[in-house]
Amino acid sequence: MSLFDTPFIAAPMAGGTSTTALVQAVGDGGGLGFLAAGYKTTEAMAAEIAAARSAGLRFGMNVFVPDPAQLSPGPEAKARLEAYRSELESDAQRYGAAVPPLRIDDDDAWQGKIDALLDDPVEFVSFAFGLPGASVVKALQKAGSVVIASVTSVEEARAAAEEGPDALVVQHRSAGAHSAAFLSQGPTGPVPGTTADLVAQVRAAVGLPLVAAGAIGDADALKDVLAAGASAAQVGTALVRTDESGARQLHKDALGDPRFTATTMTRAFTGRWARSLVNGFVLDHPEAPEGYPAIHHLTAPIRAAASAAGDAHRLNLWAGTSWQSGRTGPASDVVRGFLSGL
Template sequence: MPHNIFGTQVIAAPMAGGTSTPAFVTAVHEAGGLGFLAAGYKSVAAMQADIRAAREAGARFGMNLFVPDPAQLAPSAAALAGLEEYRLRLRPDALRYGVEVPPLRLDDDDEWEAKVEALLADPVELVSFTFGLPGAEVVRSLQRAGSAVLATVTTAAEAALAADQGVDALVVQHGCAGGHSAAFLPDSPAGPAVPGSTAELIAAVRSAVGLPLVAAGGIMDGAGLRRVLAAGAQATQLGTALLRTEESGARQLHKDALASPHFTQTAPTRAFTGRTARALVNEFVRDHPDAPEAYPAVHHLTAPLRAAAAAAGDAERLNLWAGTGWQQARAGSVAEVLAGLLD
């Protein structure tokens, strides 16, 4: 078994959009885990401010970056037509709140190069990547700067490609995980009924590569943790299990929805961002089953609707990210939830 570079068996997932705050990451650290800040959707300055805040609090932490997809940033004529059609279909949702659906935005690469340069100039202990691979040159540069590099993968095939780029470890995400799928190969499973279990996926990746593995998806208790460790993971990455905690930066509306009997299932959807993400099934998910695959263009189209829904306390039109084990998510402090997991 490779050396455990994480120093813990519990990692808090980088949850972009405001959930993984420096205070949340600090609480995870103080409870014996390792938290990841999320650079996604943030400016370089905001990412750097989060790093400073976590350091000042004395926390160990990592930073996660979104890898841009060149094909999504330069869509075909057919893809553009699909986006314009979806924009029209969103108008009734916008009218409900008195907001406008914005024009298409196709230039957002999440400040990719500037964020990489900032992390090279001021290195953090661990850097992870989601939605693709950063390239061997970026991996080597970060490692030379002193960072360990993790790639997020969803299949053994993706794991092999990541290993070829020289990363230090892999986050292996099963399709039952909440939020965005990290899949970057076209045949990666992300349907409503994903095959196998997280432990089985870990075993498959373990047989394909020799890197340290972090299991992500569906781990909600100590039994789940033990299963993935037995399958070959060194640690587990928790997202949904920590969403309802006091220190989580998730909206209270989201936290309440996770505990509400009104919501009875999750499903993968592109309706909110144009990238497959598992969420509680609400009216917006049901109304837009065929949203185009176009991230982050769809994210920008729906942003005013989501903000208005949140302001109105309307959980039916908010992106309620949740893994399949959401009903086991507990309220309370991060320390209490992690203590229950590690018992």
């Protein structure tokens, strides 16, 4: 068997979508679930780990790697962020909300989460948005965790391999939500046509087990990436509409709404490139600057107010390019559908 004992891995989806109930349902269907530490306090992450353990679940935990450059922007970058803050005022006024002051010091409790994972190790720890550093990788491995880095290109895969992780998530641009890119943040430039193509390129460059991510919406797509050399696939969008997903109902409904006809890469919601359904907010802010998580904090009240108002056009409707294959119902049935086609 592979490192994961299954070819199906539920992607960690921060912001509440990944829940212990989702992890359990994925496990019941024959897959492996991940929890997401992103946007949580260290204490909340620890509590979720404790809950998963008490339920007897097999799981992994994903952690965001902070970008020092985003935590100390120069004067020009800060001016662009302030200008975007002003641009957002009209969106906030729709709901009587307020755009908060610019915040640039949020490292998502990085050290606290690493310390907690060293004190109370979990089976798998994955990282996104950057590399954790060789010393962190080695410490987690010594504590007993399998360490997984996320990459989006051959160059990133080679850089990640230098730190000694046990496996790599290879994310194609077709994936929903945030790009894991850390050497190049832009959405333009030549890229492999499919996730399987990218997996094959990375497989030729590094000798680590690979987990494919991006537009894996059915059993055929899963078979394609496994044939290209992946040990497993990391599936996110296909699980968002399921019963156990913690995604907002507006988000779930939008993924099944024929009025939404396309996805695109946007920085409008968080300041980091992410793939979303094209809605009013995306169209209104095509030139949003880089600035994560500063812009995430600026738009949070708008997104919360839009959710309360039932307005899907001001929400971050994360979706991969295979979003139309997503189904409602128990997540365990979705996982079984993928695996039964192998």
